[in-house]
Amino acid sequence: MMPGPVPSLSRWEESSAGGPAGAASTFLRAPSVARMYDYFLGGKDNYAIDREMADRALDRAPVVARLAQVNRGFLEHAAARLAESGLRQFVDVGCGLPARRNVGDIVRRVEPSCRIAYIDNDPLVLVHARALLAAERGTGAFGGDVRVPAALLGHPGLRRLIDFGRPVALLLLGVLDFVTDAEDPRGIVRTLLGGLPAGSHMVITHTERTPQLESLAETARGAGLAFTPRDRAEIAEICAPLEPAGPYPAALPLADTADLDGPLPLAGFVGRKPG
Numbered sequence: 022m023m024p025g026p027v028p029s030l031s032r033w034e035e036s037s038a039g040g041p042a043g044a045a046s047t048f049l050r051a052p053s054v055a056r057m058y059d060y061f062l063g064g065k066d067n068y069a070i071d072r073e074m075a076d077r078a079l080d081r082a083p084v085v086a087r088l089a090q091v092n093r094g095f096l097e098h099a100a101a102r103l104a105e106s107g108l109r110q111f112v113d114v115g116c117g118l119p120a121r122r123n124v125g126d127i128v129r130r131v132e133p134s135c136r137i138a139y140i141d142n143d144p145l146v147l148v149h150a151r152a153l154l155a156a157e158r159g160t161g162a163f164g165g166d167v168r169v170p171a172a173l174l175g176h177p178g179l180r181r182l183i184d185f186g187r188p189v190a191l192l193l194l195g196v197l198d199f200v201t202d203a204e205d206p207r208g209i210v211r212t213l214l215g216g217l218p219a220g221s222h223m224v225i226t227h228t229e230r231t232p233q234l235e236s237l238a239e240t241a242r243g244a245g246l247a248f249t250p251r252d253r254a255e256i257a258e259i260c261a262p263l264e265p266a267g268p269y270p271a272a273l274p275l276a277d278t279a280d281l282d283g284p285l286p287l288a289g290f291v292g293r294k295p296g
C-alpha cells in the first residue's frame with residue numbers, strides 16, 4: 022500500500038472538529054513511535070496511551086530502553102564527527118521529538134553556520150520541531166515521509182534551506198526500522214542517495230532481529246506500528262549503495278560511547294556517496 026501524504030498542520034487542524042484540542046484527540050487515539058521513543062529517553066512529551074504501549078514493549082523486550090539511549094548516543098557521535106570532517110548541511114529524517122541534545126545543538130557547536138533540516142511524518146513532532154528545533158535562522162522543520170523519498174527531497178521548503186549543490190549529511194536513525202520490506206528500504210536509500218551531490222554522507226541505524234525483538238515487533242504490529250527488526254545481512258544490503266566511511270557497519274555502542282553492557286542488537290553505519 023502506498024503511504025499517504027503527510028498532513029500539513031493546517032490540514033491537520035482543519036480536519037479535526039473542535040480545533041487544536043480536537044486535533045490532538047484525533048492523534049492521541051493511538052500510540053506514536055516518536056512519543057514512545059521520547060518516553061524511553063526519559064522525556065516528558067508522551068501520553069498515557071504511549072506509556073502503556075511502551076511498558077508493554079519493555080515487558081516483551083527490556084532491551085528497548087537501552088537501544089533508544091544508545092541509538093541517540095550514536096546520532097550525537099555521528100553528527101559531531103561529520104561536522105568536524107567539514108559537512109555543513111544536515112537533513113535529519115525521522116528527527117523525532119526534541120531531545121536533550123539535537124542535531125543543531127551538536128553541529129553548531131562545531132560550526133555555527135551549519136544548516137539543519139528536521140523532517141518527520143508525525144504532525145505532533147512537527148509542532149514541537151517548529152517551536153523548539155527550527156526557531157533559529159538556518160534551520161527548518163518539514164513534513165516528509167521516508168517511504169516517498171523523491172517527494173521528501175523535493176519539498177520546496179527543504180530545497181530553499183539546503184543547497185543540494187553542496188554536500189549534505191542525511192541522517193536516518195531509527196527510521197528504516199519502521200519501513201516494511203514491501204515498502205523497499207533498499208530502494209529508499211538508493212533514491213535518497215541519488216538525490217544527493219558528491220561528497221554527501223548518510224548515517225543509518227537499524228535494530229537487529231532477535232527472538233525478543235521479533236516478539237515485540239508482533240505486539241507493535243497489533244497496535245499499528247510497523248516495527249521491523251532485520252538481521253545483519255539485510256541491514257548490510259540496505260547500506261550497500263554507500264561506501265563505508267569508518268569502521269562501519271558496527272555493533273553499538275561504539276568503543277567511545279560504550280559502557281559495561283556490551284554490544285546491543287543495534288547496528289550503526291556512516292557511509293559516503295561513492296565518487
Ligand SMILES: C[S@@+](CC[C@H](N)C(=O)[O-])C[C@H]1O[C@@H](n2cnc3c(N)ncnc32)[C@H](O)[C@@H]1O
Pocket residue numbers: 054055058092093096114115116117118140141142143146165166167168193194195196199
Ligand atoms: C525511533 S524515532 C528516532 C528519532 C531520531 N531519529 C533518533 O534516532 O533519535 C523514529 C522517528 O521516525 C519517525 N518516522 C517513522 N516512520 C517515518 C516515515 N515513514 N517517514 C518519516 N518519519 C518517520 C517517527 O515519527 C519518529 O519520530
